[in-house]
Amino acid sequence: MMFSRIKQFTRLAGLTAIETIRQPICLLLTVTCILFVAVLPLLLAHQLGEAGKMVRDSAFSLQFIGGLLIGSFAACSSISSEIRSGTAASILSKPVSRSLFFLAKFAGISAVMIALCTAMALACTISTRTASFAYRIDWWAASPLIALCILALFTAALTNYFWNRPFASDAFGFLIAAVIIAFVVSAFVGPDGKLTSFAAHYNLALFPVSLLITMAVLVLTAVAVSLATRLHIVPTLSLCSALLLVGLISDYLFGRHAADHAVAAFLYGIIPNWQHFWVVDALNGGGSVPWIYIGWAGLYALVYLTGVLALGIATFRVMDVRA
Amino acid sequence: MSDEEKKTDVAVLRAENLTKIFRDFWRRPKVKAVDGISFEIRRGEVFGVLGPNGSGKSTTLKMILGLLFPTQGSLEVLGRSPKDVGAKSRIGYLPEESYLYPYLTAEETLKFYGSLFKLSDKEIRSRTDQLLEMIGLTHARRRTVGEFSKGMARRIGLAQALVNDPDLVILDEPTSGLDPLGCRQVKDLIQTLSDRGKTVLLSSHLLADVEDVCDRIAILYNGRIQAMGSIRDLLEERHRVRLTFPELGPESMKAVLDNIRRIAGTEPDLDHPRKDLERFFLDVVAEARKQYEQHSGVSGSAGFAGFLSSDGTREKHPSKE
Numbered sequence: 016m017m018f019s020r021i022k023q024f025t026r027l028a029g030l031t032a033i034e035t036i037r038q039p040i041c042l043l044l045t046v047t048c049i050l051f052v053a054v055l056p057l058l059l060a061h062q063l064g065e066a067g068k069m070v071r072d073s074a075f076s077l078q079f080i081g082g083l084l085i086g087s088f089a090a091c092s093s094i095s096s097e098i099r100s101g102t103a104a105s106i107l108s109k110p111v112s113r114s115l116f117f118l119a120k121f122a123g124i125s126a127v128m129i130a131l132c133t134a135m136a137l138a139c140t141i142s143t144r145t146a147s148f149a150y151r152i153d154w155w156a157a158s159p160l161i162a163l164c165i166l167a168l169f170t171a172a173l174t175n176y177f178w179n180r181p182f183a184s185d186a187f188g189f190l191i192a193a194v195i196i197a198f199v200v201s202a203f204v205g206p207d208g209k210l211t212s213f214a215a216h217y218n219l220a221l222f223p224v225s226l227l228i229t230m231a232v233l234v235l236t237a238v239a240v241s242l243a244t245r246l247h248i249v250p251t252l253s254l255c256s257a258l259l260l261v262g263l264i265s266d267y268l269f270g271r272h273a274a275d276h277a278v279a280a281f282l283y284g285i286i287p288n289w290q291h292f293w294v295v296d297a298l299n300g301g302g303s304v305p306w307i308y309i310g311w312a313g314l315y316a317l318v319y320l321t322g323v324l325a326l327g328i329a330t331f332r333v334m335d336v337r338a
Numbered sequence: 339m340s341d342e343e344k345k346t347d348v349a350v351l352r353a354e355n356l357t358k359i360f361r362d363f364w365r366r367p368k369v370k371a372v373d374g375i376s377f378e379i380r381r382g383e384v385f386g387v388l389g390p391n392g393s394g395k396s397t398t399l400k401m402i403l404g405l406l407f408p409t410q411g412s413l414e415v416l417g418r419s420p421k422d423v424g425a426k427s428r429i430g431y432l433p434e435e436s437y438l439y440p441y442l443t444a445e446e447t448l449k450f451y452g453s454l455f456k457l458s459d460k461e462i463r464s465r466t467d468q469l470l471e472m473i474g475l476t477h478a479r480r481r482t483v484g485e486f487s488k489g490m491a492r493r494i495g496l497a498q499a500l501v502n503d504p505d506l507v508i509l510d511e512p513t514s515g516l517d518p519l520g521c522r523q524v525k526d527l528i529q530t531l532s533d534r535g536k537t538v539l540l541s542s543h544l545l546a547d548v549e550d551v552c553d554r555i556a557i558l559y560n561g562r563i564q565a566m567g568s569i570r571d572l573l574e575e576r577h578r579v580r581l582t583f584p585e586l587g588p589e590s591m592k593a594v595l596d597n598i599r600r601i602a603g604t605e606p607d608l609d610h611p612r613k614d615l616e617r618f619f620l621d622v623v624a625e626a627r628k629q630y631e632q633h634s635g636v637s638g639s640a641g642f643a644g645f646l647s648s649d650g651t652r653e654k655h656p657s658k659e
Contacts, residue, residue, distance in 0.1 A: 101437035108431035109454040336405040
């Protein structure tokens with residue numbers, strides 16, 4: 016019984032992930048995010064030696080916003096559209112429980128979001144290195160990333176032309192692979208073009224920051240998945256964006272009144288405080304994010320994830336699937 | 339097992355005072371789609387639900403599948419509540435609309451749906467092959483479903499509904515989008531399933547299809563059952579008789595008619611029997627197929643999938659006379 020449930024879960028989650036990366040909008044946003052981060056150091060001017068910081072901040076902001084957009088679009092195409100087209104009904108008419116269906120959808124979309132966030136973290140690390148010198152660009156870091164990203168898209172076009180393979184999913188996969196290869200290749204080459212020890216010129220302190228943003232993106236994805244069981248893309252995206260904005264200024268809006276007002280305390284408690292996941296300023300002056308902080312933030316995210324998913328399951332279980 | 343043994347009085351599906359009210363965003367009642375219907379479907383029966391658009395057919399089917407929850411009344415499917423996920427392993431469902439994953443190939447689609455049941459990978463592969471052959475899409479197994487015509491997608495839909503060899507098959511407009519050959523095949527398949535003791539519940543707008551295959555029907559209008567019973571009981575005009583015999587010469591015919599007029603005291607209707615259009619079409623296509631071996635789109639079916647036929651072996655497509 017348990018094995019059967021696991022099998023159903025993995026098949027549904029896998030299919031959701033594949034369907035998500037086959038959506039042209041997912042590829043469009045992924046390409047935009049990664050290529051923008053890749054070329055960002057080349058576009059900056061008059062940065063007064065702050066290029067690395069600007070690239071880093073912009074890349075992480077893009078990871079956050081890109082994650083929100085892709086998560087919302089994926090949730091709606093995977094759940095909202097499937098409910099309306101009857102695909103969900105065809106699956107729920109099989110021995111698949113609604114909870115399993117819901118969780119598998121979330122797992123499938125989360126897998127795509129994790130792949131995207133990983134690629135963004137690597138691209139951000141490469142681009143930060145590219146922009147780390149004043150008045151000079153580290154082409155040994157920038158070139159492999161840009162060239163391999165373009166090659167990935169070209170290869171996907173070729174596989175589509177010769178083997179009739181789906182372009183969007185192939186391009187997504189090749190793009191992620193391209194960023195990983197670019198990261199590894201550049202890791203062994205210094206700014207002067209000479210071989211160095213692995214990742215000697217990368218700022219690896221960026222990864223914990225990206226990990227925290229990935230956690231926030233997963234919480235936002237869970238919210239989008241829960242909303243998508245009842246709403247279309249526009250209201251889902253609007254509500255998720257509003258939650259992001261309110262959560263970013265939660266300390267100001269509710270935090271300072273929380274001690275005096277029960278309503279403010281309640282809202283401060285239930286609205287995720289995204290500032291806990293936005294710690295990029297900790298890197299200024301060569302600082303880093305302690306792992307204990309990441310552990311606590313991870314627990315905070317886990318509590319929200321569990322709550323949001325439990326709420327989503329509870330409402331989905333009693334919902335009419337009307338397609 | 340004889341037909342009589344297969345068709346038993348065991349109720350596979352029982353609905354009691356079933357009512358469904360759809361509500362708006364503010365939870366106010368919006369429309370009463372199903373209004374207190376009660377019926378029972380027995381094992382081995384082919385039961386048809388008829389009605390115009392908006393009469394509550396699809397809503398009833400979705401309540402049976404646990405996709406919609408009744409506002410009032412009770413439902414029992416295969417002895418369990420429709421909410422019971424376990425019962426669904428014995429149900430096959432073909433939805434009305436196109437609902438397949440457009441990026442999956444025909445083969446991937448069937449394997450995916452097969453993987454939702456407790457079937458081994460070997461069994462899933464075997465059933466996928468048999469079902470693709472049965473629906474005549476073996477040559478298109480690697481084409482994505484998004485490229486399929488409506489009829490081809492419908493065939494894949496029918497195959498996915500049968501992948502678990504269900505005891506209760508629920509078909510919502512099964513012949514929608516199919517050509518007459520496909521329709522005939524679906525009807526023959528329904529008959530085969532019924533012969534195996536499977537229960538079939540189908541909803542259709544096509545009255546001729548329902549008349550061909552159903553044992554009993556219910557006609558819904560405005561969410562209520564307006565008529566229910568066996569096709570024979572509902573359609574037979576018991577006070578009239580039709581005689582069919584080879585054409586006679588003018589004098590013999592006159593004698594027969596005179597006798598009828600004298601005995602019955604009324605003027606009999608006289609005409610030549612006609613083939614129905616479906617039979618005529620199938621004859622023409624069968625003749626054409628002999629002459630032209632090659633055809634495009636859907637290829638000829640190789641009969642029914644082995645695991646669906648009565649003795650477990652491949653069975654040739656039975657042709658109805």
